[in-house]
């Protein structure tokens with residue numbers, strides 16, 4: 001199939017162009033579009049056959065459910081059996097925006113969209129292109145990230161083209177996205193909300209809005225083979241570049257800080273890798289990029305503004321892929337505020353491989 005790519009104005013999206021995309025969605029086809037988090041791969045979320053096409057295009061395991069996207073708050077009502085009070089407060093605080101919530105599903109949501117679950121994930125994006133497209137489509141739009149399953153999520157239309165060209169009807173090119181990591185997911189089906197995936201709506205922001213919030217253990221460490229994580233997607237090795245990615249960090253209070261020992265260890269590992277004939281990448285920050293003397297060095301942004309790092313993280317991982325790097329050594333970040341989302345993506349991309357600076361060469365698994 002020929003994939004039509006249409007450039008669209010981010011601030012004033014043209015209805016004439018969006019109407020063509022909306023029609024494809026209504027007819028059961030696939031359209032990739034920008035949101036404020038990452039690019040999504042959209043289909044009519046109430047049609048099982050349309051949702052099935054998403055799984056085929058992405059090569060996504062069929063038990064990994066999709067998020068339904070709506071354009072206005074009231075569109076949630078027919079999709080769920082009820083909206084608890086805490087969910088209302090979170091909606092008031094963060095919708096439209098990068099927050100997804102899990103609700104008990106109503107009868108009109110097909111199991112083909114929810115991966116067989118009795119619950120459904122719903123989000124209202126703030127991005128003008130996404131929001132208007134959903135409104136014009138007139139149906140909830142199921143939209144996972146528009147990447148091949150297991151690859152880093154797409155944060156620009158070019159990334160979508162790399163993965164989806166020839167597999168979907170249309171790509172709406174609205175330029176690079178703002179946030180760069182996927183939405184925060186919160187399960188609101190129980191008495192206390194549970195964070196299932198960290199994102200730009202941070203744990204601190206959630207607690208400010210509703211008080212107590214718990215954290216699903218799948219966020220912080222590897223999921224044991226016999227444990228079923230609440231967000232089925234968390235068990236897959238996600239966001240992975242082709243190269244092997246290894247985090248280098250300090251222990252305890254210094255974890256996430258980039259100390260001279262971390263820089264020294266990354267330099268040592270990079271030189272060792274190069275001497276063994278491997279192409280080495282170094283993922284670092286503006287503050288440290290001039291301190292590395294070997295390998296392909298890429299800064300994801302500045303530690304002073306972690307949103308710059310979230311914004312560029314997936315693009316940098318894709319760039320390492322394009323450069324055919326064999327191994328990437330990465331600095332770490334503090335696991336609070338937006339750093340929690342950054343470290344969740346990085347540790348998953350690394351398959352939880354961590355080398356602690358000062359314990360030369362010794363590999364351990366985080367979360368043990």
Ligand code: AMP
Nearest residue numbers: 065066119120121144145230231232233
């Ligand atoms: P993506 O759309 O690629 O960002 O992935 C969607 C994420 O939402 C995956 O990690 C899913 O496991 C999670 N998700 C979607 N629906 C549900 C649900 N009903 N219950 C728990 N997690 C969900």
Ligand code: MG
Nearest residue numbers: 144145153182
């Ligand atoms: Mg995804």
